[in-house]
Amino acid sequence: MTTTPQDARAEPTPLAPGAPRSGTTFLGLPTAPRGVGHLRGTQSFPDAARTALRDGQLRANLGRATTTIRGKRAAVVAEVPHWEQLRQAGKALKAATMAHLDEHLEELERQVTARGGTVHWARDATEANRIVTELVRATGSDEVVKVKSMATQEIGLNEALEAAGIEAIETDLAELIVQLGEDSPSHILVPAIHKNRSEIREIFRRTIPGVDPGLTDEPRQLAMAARTHLRERFLRARVAVSGANFAVAETGTLAVVESEGNGRMCLTLPQTLITVMGIEKVVPRWEDLGVFLQLLPRSSTGERMNPYTSTWAGVTPGDGPQEFHLVLLDNGRTAVLADEVGREALHCIRCSACLNVCPVYERAGGHAYGSVYPGPIGAVLSPQLTGVEDNASLPYASSLCGACYDVCPVAIDIPSILVHLRAEHVEAQTRPTAESVAFRGLSRVMSNPRLWHLAQRAAGLGRFLSRGRPTLPAVLPPPVSAWTRTRDLPTPPGKSFVQQWTEEHRR
């Protein structure tokens, strides 16, 4: 029996007419295109996780970091007596926004335009990359400074800019570590969470020109090295690219939440600012930020408030960039919106609390998910953005323990969406899988009392195999091995319930 399917990219599955397929949803809404961006891995989750689990250093780094952040989050959340009401308000605000997403986006466009900004619409990653590349080219600059942004990671903007001869400089410390190490991000908030301090020191020593050879692995020293390295780049930058945490429709105000001040540098010093934002980031009213700015920092870095939150509306004469472009990105989001159960994944405010509590993420790490959105939220978001067949193993990358739901600041019911996506995946299969054959067989046996008693008696064989241990050995012949390789199969009891009942009532 197998419950961990291979992804479609490894082995294409023929589809029945009318079945949901990668590329479009049943309503005909296109998903994120293949061949661009970072929503699909090269391996299925179980295969990638198997490699990651062998890396003891990775597991130690992740274990230490997630334990620290879990404790910090719990402490600052416990401080807020009305946290649960805040959460429910956040959830309802997001649901209410999604129900009229078109109207809010049109209002946002009107307001941003009225304040001197230019709004662009991108159907997908390819179009967004083209828009940004052309905007940068028009400035004549061949480099851009970047604020950490999930949307631009998702669409692979850096690669697109590089192909056009434009250097994209990541300025968030963790993004810088990933970029200098020619690595990929493994966490939404701390993309270099898989690296420890001495590994980071080695990357800096190797890649930063003129870095002090005596650089220690003291985090403060490492942060100072990054400060020195980027200072001159901030001061000479003419174009910046950012994402957005929120955009207020009624006022046209954009908001970026950050810690280091690299965001402020990018949002303030260059002449031109280009912001790429997923369409689901809009909120209707200014006062809505009051809810989200309480929920996000406490869930994310475990702080009452992050060091810097910047907001701006269009262009402010004499203060900051004098040219502002907002790129509104779909890239599969409308396909997610079409799913009445799955659309809740669009409520995510990218805090990463669900990653930090997830027993699967803590052990496998972010790279195993293959997408820029790892962890529980990634397991529900990535397959929906790409179409479930392109990330078919992700809905199964969970024990369904529910810890992610408990910590989610906007109460996204991630376990229910996971189950929903598993069902969608199973229903899309046209050829029988080992699992469906097994369950069909089981169904026959369980609906026939005589067969069921025979089967129970046959289970006594399991007691023979276990030789007195509480579980069966992991090494069993196929097809049973597909199950026992990753699970403990309990030794069958000496007598079944029915046998015991019969014996007791015979007396």
Next chain:
Amino acid sequence: MSARDEVLGRIRTALGEQRPQVAVPPVPGPRSLAPAELLHLLAERVEDYRATVLRCTPDEVPATVVRGLDLALGAGWEPADVVVAPGVPAAWRPSGAPEDDGRPAVQLAAFAATLTGVATAVAETGTLVLDGSPLSGRRALSLLPDVLVCVVEAAQVVPDVPDALGRLDPLAPLTMVSGPSATSDIELQRVEGVHGPRTLVVVLAG
């Protein structure tokens, strides 16, 4: 069809005819605190970020600003090293400190310290909000020099984030500052001082 019309059309298709009706439940307001408790909470929360808080009466602001600069820059700093937001009252300014004259933003990096007022401050989270007004200064002013000294007056302090948003202009370029610049990117340990000012001094008057 334009990308705009296509994306909007997709949203309408996705949502269908029957759009969900969602009621947003109310959120309880902040805890009620007496004015003295509010200032105490702000001071405690700002200090939690490893910023320096100096409390004083409104009359003592000028002397306290100087004391803050002494602490941050060490005795012997020159008034010419300190740049002042144009709307800061004359009485608060160290004598001889130049005002931001609107020079190209990057040139502000040459100053060692900045003195500004604030638009409002949030007690619960220890947050100062600068709003780009003459009192707060333009955004680059509170960003490039390595030391930031902010004067907060008692009447500017509100209990929580929603109260602050109610007082602010959504169209102004706002910067919410909670402690010195910091990062948690190395092993999720907080380290103060990256690209923004590494030292934050708050002069709390009242």
